[in-house]
Structures are given as structure tokens and as C-alpha cells.
Amino acid sequence: MNFKGKDIISIKDFSKPEINYILDYSKKMVDFAKGEKYIDILKGKVMSSLFFEPSTRTMLSFGCAMNRLGGRVIGFSDPGKTSQKKGESLADTIRMADSYSDLIVIRHPQEGAARLATEFAEVPVINAGDGAGQHPTQCLLDLFTILTEKKKIEGNKVILLGDLKYGRTVHSLAYALSLYGAELTFVSPKSLEMPREVVDECKDLGVKPVSTSNLEKSIRDTDVLYVTRIQKERFPDAEEYNKVVGTYTIDNKLLQNAKKDLIIMHPLPRLAEINPEVDTTPHALYFKEAFNGVPLRMALLSLTIGGEL
Amino acid sequence: MKELKIQPIENGTVIDHITACNAIKVLRILGIPEGHSSTISVAINVKSHLGKKDIVKIENRELDPKEVNKIALISPKATINIIRDFEVAEKFKVKLPKEIVGIVCCSNPTCVSNSNEPVKSRFKVISQDPAKIKCYYCEREPDDIAERII
Numbered sequence: 001m002n003f004k005g006k007d008i009i010s011i012k013d014f015s016k017p018e019i020n021y022i023l024d025y026s027k028k029m030v031d032f033a034k035g036e037k038y039i040d041i042l043k044g045k046v047m048s049s050l051f052f053e054p055s056t057r058t059m060l061s062f063g064c065a066m067n068r069l070g071g072r073v074i075g076f077s078d079p080g081k082t083s084q085k086k087g088e089s090l091a092d093t094i095r096m097a098d099s100y101s102d103l104i105v106i107r108h109p110q111e112g113a114a115r116l117a118t119e120f121a122e123v124p125v126i127n128a129g130d131g132a133g134q135h136p137t138q139c140l141l142d143l144f145t146i147l148t149e150k151k152k153i154e155g156n157k158v159i160l161l162g163d164l165k166y167g168r169t170v171h172s173l174a175y176a177l178s179l180y181g182a183e184l185t186f187v188s189p190k191s192l193e194m195p196r197e198v199v200d201e202c203k204d205l206g207v208k209p210v211s212t213s214n215l216e217k218s219i220r221d222t223d224v225l226y227v228t229r230i231q232k233e234r235f236p237d238a239e240e241y242n243k244v245v246g247t248y249t250i251d252n253k254l255l256q257n258a259k260k261d262l263i264i265m266h267p268l269p270r271l272a273e274i275n276p277e278v279d280t281t282p283h284a285l286y287f288k289e290a291f292n293g294v295p296l297r298m299a300l301l302s303l304t305i306g307g308e309l
Numbered sequence: 310m311k312e313l314k315i316q317p318i319e320n321g322t323v324i325d326h327i328t329a330c331n332a333i334k335v336l337r338i339l340g341i342p343e344g345h346s347s348t349i350s351v352a353i354n355v356k357s358h359l360g361k362k363d364i365v366k367i368e369n370r371e372l373d374p375k376e377v378n379k380i381a382l383i384s385p386k387a388t389i390n391i392i393r394d395f396e397v398a399e400k401f402k403v404k405l406p407k408e409i410v411g412i413v414c415c416s417n418p419t420c421v422s423n424s425n426e427p428v429k430s431r432f433k434v435i436s437q438d439p440a441k442i443k444c445y446y447c448e449r450e451p452d453d454i455a456e457r458i459i
Contacts, residue, residue, distance in 0.1 A: 010448065091426050112421040112446025116428055131419050133447050197450050 003303035007118045008126045010134040011172045016179050022299055023144050028309055029295035029302075032068055040070025041307030048097035049075030051128070052084070052108040057268060058128045058138070061293035062105050065301055068294065074101060094120040103305050106130075124304045132166045132234055138267055139172035141296040143180075145289045146224055149263050153180040159218055161187045161248060162228035162273060164194040166235070169267045170228055171198050178205040185218050186211045189244040192230070215248055219258050225250070225283075227266045227273055251275040255283060265289050315350045321368040323390040328383060329354050332363035334458055335380045335387070338412060345370060374401060379412055381405040383455045385438035405434045408445075414459050415444045416451035430459070 001021045007013075014022075031037045047066045051059050055077070063073045075097075076082055084093060090113060097104050098121040106114050107128040114127030114134070129135040146153050158177055160170045164186055174194065177184060184202060186194045186209055193211060202209050212218055219225065227250060235241040249272060250264060266274060266286040278284050302308055327335055332351045336342070342349055347369040354361045371391050380387055381403040391399040411429035415422050422430045422444065432442035435450070443450050451457050 012448075089426055090421070090424075091428070108421075110419050110421040110424060111417055111449070112444065115446045116421045116426055119428065130421075130447075197448075 026299040029298040033294040042069035042071035045071040046101040048101040051077040052079045065297035156223040157183045158224040164188040165192040167228045178202040178207040184209040324365040327363035329361040417449040420447040
């Protein structure tokens with residue numbers, strides 16, 4: 001399978017065999033990601049890291065992945081210190097990064113920004129999150145986490161919880177999990193339900209997702225609980241946000257009713273939706289999930305700009 | 310004998326079975342009358358056996374099917390009649406192209422295609438009738454296509 005030069009914009013651009021290939025390849029990267037083995041297959045390569053929106057895990061893990069492969073990173077995490085502040089278009093910024101590097105990683109507040117970037121770049125573009133749109137590498141690392149913990153993706157009962165309306169990770173993940181035939185339950189406040197087109201896509205793939213606002217009842221026979229933050233920055237007004245924030249909290253009392261091998265995932269950052277007391281339980285997978293971003297992104301960098309293992 | 314409200318044309322194009330009250334939007338999609346000097350007749354809310362419809366008659370211009378297909382966005386049942394010497398020389402139903410570029414603006418205010426970037430709006434057609442389109446950039450499907458015509 002050849003990924004060289006391929007843009008990574010949306011999980012929907014990938015077939016199931018392609019996703020399987022990436023996940024298998026990511027497994028080979030784990031020891032290198034931990035620093036237990038050394039590799040420099042991207043020596044001499046440069047990655048542009050263009051973060052127009054705040055990020056901790058995605059930006060650091062992309063940077064870590066490139067460094068672990070022997071490559072170098074240029075870029076910014078504060079667009080206020082770039083020519084965007086002077087009114088430069090995204091298209092022109094992309095043209096510059098294209099001429100300075102072998103690959104562009106972009107996070108941007110506007111949906112479709114990464115897709116637009118592909119029109120102005122010769123080098124591959126990886127979408128690191130475009131507004132409330134797509135976040136394919138998060139989706140892939142989530143699949144990688146489920147696969148490594150549960151040994152398979154298909155057949156798992158998965159709850160997607162929280163902000164299903166604005167949350168980009170849950171949109172991509174609902175689609176990807178449907179590709180694998182996972183059983184999906186969407187739990188959210190009424191005003192933050194999964195958008196119709198996402199539900200329709202799941203149905204088109206043969207999955208019949210259940211939508212509910214009752215978490216306690218749904219959690220009992222669940223294998224994977226995927227929690228998301230209610231994202232204040234995506235709400236059009238503060239009043240709507242205040243109505244729903246704090247609707248769900250995962251704590252040890254709630255987990256008394258859960259299966260012993262339930263895993264809890266979260267794209268992070270978390271606020272009050274997971275009580276810190278859960279962190280020390282065997283259910284808490286979110287920090288390992290965040291680490292998994294490194295081998296997964298190492299795999300993608302290696303596959304797209306060459307230097308395969 | 311019932312008198313026709315719009316007279317037959319000798320040469321040109323008749324767009325029939327336009328969804329009622331959409332004739333003006335059809336003309337806007339086609340960029341007519343810009344650069345057109347012959348007569349254009351528009352009939353709105355015409356009674357027919359299928360209910361009400363609109364009709365547009367454009368004299369002395371044969372519209373290219375590729376150009377006219379775009380109107381399927383708002384009138385998927387429209388038919389195009391090419392008239393020569395008062396006779397229907399060709400007749401076909403409109404069919405949406407695979408992609409719609411620069412005609413509809415995205416309903417998502419934070420879509421990058423609604424910013425000042427040097428790109429045109431671009432949609433993939435995912436259903437012919439009813440017309441359903443998906444933004445190439447943000448993957449959103451506008452519900453109100455007729456209201457989004459640029």
C-alpha cells in the first residue's frame with residue numbers, strides 16, 4: 001500500500017484496508033516512540049507545524065514523532081506572531097510553508113482549512129483539526145487505542161458522550177467505528193445531539209446508533225466509553241453553554257455499574273467531565289491514548305514522506 | 310380556444326416544469342439576461358396537470374446542457390426544450406453535474422470557503438432528486454440550497 005505524497009484530511013478519505021495498514025504500521029513504531037529504540041529514517045526532512053489554534057497533545061506529539069524519526073520541525077503555535085496578523089491569506093501562508101518543508105501539519109479554526117491547504121501545497125498536508133470539522137489523526141489514534149486494548153474494533157459496544165454536536169473527534173470516530181461494525185450509543189444533552197448527517201453516514205454503513213441522554217442506563221454493558229468536553233469555544237453564546245456544561249460527570253460511583261474491562265477514553269483536555277479519582281482506576285485509558293498519538297503520527301509521517309521501516 | 314399567456318418562440322430555449330416561484334433564481338443561476346439582448350419571457354405560477362410551475366423562454370439562444378444542468382439544484386424536474394423554427398428540436402431533463410462550483414455558498418459560516426481566501430465555493434452532488442450537495446471543504450450539507458445561491 002502506497003501512502004507517499006498522500007494528504008490526510010478526513011478519515012473518510014481512507015478505506016478500511018488502508019486504516020488497518022496504518023494501525024498495523026503504528027504498532028511497529030511503539031518502541032521507537034517510547035525512546036527505547038532509535039531510528040532516523042526522516043533525517044534531513046523538515047515538517048511545518050502550523051497551529052492557528054491552541055493545542056497541547058496534537059502539536060507536541062507531531063513534533064515528538066518527527067524528532068523521534070530523525071526529522072526537524074519548523075512552525076508556529078501563535079498565529080498572532082505571523083503575517084496573518086497583517087492580513088496575509090491562509091493560501092499564501094501555505095505557499096510559504098510548502099516551499100520551506102517536506103510536509104505541512106495544520107490546525108485551523110475554520111472548517112475546510114486543511115482541504116484548502118492541499119490546493120496550494122505540493123507537499124503532503126495533514127489535518128490536525130479544522131474547527132468543528134475533521135481531526136483524522138485523533139480518530140486514527142483512537143482506533144489504535146481501542147485495537148491495542150480490546151484486540152479488535154468490531155463488535156465493541158461504544159458510547160460517545162458529551163458534545164456530539166460541535167465535537168469534531170466524535171464525528172470522525174462515529175464514521176470510523178461504523179466502518180468496523182461497532183455498536184454505537186450516542187449520549188448527549190438534547191441541544192448537543194449528533195448531527196443528522198453523521199447519524200445518516202453511520203446508517204449507510206449498516207450501523208443503527210442509539211441516541212439517548214441517559215448515561216447511567218447505557219453504561220452497564222459498554223466496552224468503551226468515549227468522553228468529550230463541552231467546548232465553550234464552539235458555542236455561539238455563553239447562555240447556551242451554561243445550560244449544558246456539567247450535565248455528565250464520570251466518577252467512581254457511576255462506574256460501579258460498569259463492566260470491569262470498560263475503558264474510558266477522552267481526546268483531552270478534560271475539565272470536570274471526568275473526576276480525577278477515576279485516573280487511578282484500570283478504566284482510565286486517556287493518558288495512554290494521548291501517548292498513542294506519537295507512534296500513530298510517526299507512522300503517518302513515515303508513510304507520507306518516505307523512509308518506511 | 311384557450312389563449313396562451315406566452316407566445317411560442319421561433320428559435321431558442323424553453324425551460325419548462327420549473328418548480329413554482331423559482332424562475333427568477335433559475336435565471337440568476339444561468340447568469341441571464343447578462344449579455345443577452347433578445348426577448349426573455351418568464352411565467353410564474355402557471356397551472357399545469359401536476360400543479361403550479363414556472364416557465365422561462367429565451368429567444369435566439371440555445372443553452373448548453375452542461376450550463377443548464379445547474380438549475381437542477383432548485384428545479385430537479387425541469388425540462389429543457391431547444392426550439393428551431395417553432396418546433397421542439399431537442400428535449401431533455403436537467404441532471405446535476407458531479408460538482409457545483411461557484412454557484413452556492415456554504416451554509417456553514419465558519420467554512421473556509423466563506424472567508425477571503427482565493428477559492429470558489431465547491432460542492433459534491435450526493436443526490437439528484439431531491440438535490441443534496443456536500444461542501445467539498447467542510448463536508449456540511451446545506452438544507453436550504455435555494456437560499457444559498459450566490
